[in-house]
Amino acid sequence: MQITRRRLMTGAVALGAMGALPRLGFSATTITLGETTIDTLSDGHLVLPTEFVSPNPGAIEMLAKFGITTPQVEAPCNVTLLRDGTNTVLFDVGAGPDFMPTAGKLSAALDALGVTPEDITHVVFTHAHPDHLWGVLDEFDEPIFANAQHMMGRAERDFWLSPEAATQMPHGREVFAAGALRRLSVLEDRLATFEDSEEILPGIGARASTGHTPGHMAFEIRSGNTAVMLTGDAIGNGHLAFAVPDWISGSDQDGETGISTRLGLLAELSASGLPMIGYHLPEGGIGRVERAGDAYRFVAEI
Known part of the structure; x- marks a missing residue:
């Protein structure tokens, strides 16, 4: 398996090892698994209040250990593109212009x-939060990826299409439900669903990873003897999710289930050495999980 990092500029591609990337670039990290190429592409970043990362009273002090001393946290957004010679697959589609x-x-x-x-x-959607789903339609509410089969876990689709979704949102996030309903309603005739443990496409297996949302899915992507785990938002950031994984994440709809899911994934990934792709992790989101005493750390592979 080969991993490289690139900076993509509109109209040009610059190859080579990169340090800190300027805002005007579009970073890409590439994994090659046999005949399969996986790129993570930047959709930009989110600016989140600290309590959205964690409501724990110790969050500000803990974030300071990672050099984050502002009341807001920047969260990179890594959209994954897979090409295997037959299929060209996007995992999530970013936020679009409205978030x-x-x-x-x-x-x-x-x-x-x-x-x-x-x-x-x-x-293929990990879940239906704005930064993963809202980039699916154009300004005329037409699907941008007009030739694509769209796919989402059945439980996730059913939740966001239900009339109860808005009432189950934390205060201030009701717009998440309205935005998901609007987009999924447009996609309904082209949206296929799948279940936990289903091979949704050759070499791509779905894995329930709930808590962040009721039907959140991770995916194991395998080619021959090599594999990578795409975790979506089940492991939601590169600092607290690893250093204090048993703390509630402010972005998880079901915090306790989110903790259980996160702890399980971190233990598995650290024990197996399987590389991972995280939507909000640094350096393109590709790396490995290592034990760090009673906790973990994310080691980016660039």
Whole structure:
């Protein structure tokens, strides 16, 4: 398995080892698994209040250990693109223009890579939060990836299409439900669903990882003897999720279930050495989990 990092500029591709990337670039980290190429593309980043990362009273002090001393945290957004010679698959589609001005940059990243929306054969969602789903429609409410089969876990789809979804949102996040309902209603005739442990496409297995949302899915991507785990938001950031994984995450809809899911994934990934891709993790989100005493750390592979 080979992992490389690139900076993509609109109209050009710069190859080589990169340090801190300028804001005008679109970073990409690439894994090669046999004949399969996996790129993580930047959709930009979110700006989140500290309590959204964790409501724990010790969160500010703990974040300071990672050099985060502001009342807000920047969370990178890594959209995953898989190409195996037959299928061209997007895992999540970013935020689009309607969520945060710092996100919604996926189209520029795809352009820089030379991939058009028409090239995408499948769109697979980990879950239906705005930064993963809202980039699926254009300004006329038409699907951007018009040739693609869209896919989502059945439980996740059913939750966001239910009339109770808005009432189950934490205060201030009711718009999440309205936005998901609008987009999933447009996609309904092209949205296939799947279950836990199902092989949704050759070499791509779904894995229930609930807590962040009621039907959140992770995916194990395998080619020959090599594999990588795409965890979505089940492991939600590169600092507290590893250092204090038993703390409630402010972004999880069911905090206790989220803890259980996170602890299970971290233990498995650290024991197996299997590389992972995290949607909100640094350096393109690709790396490995290592034990660090009673906790863990994320080691980016660049």
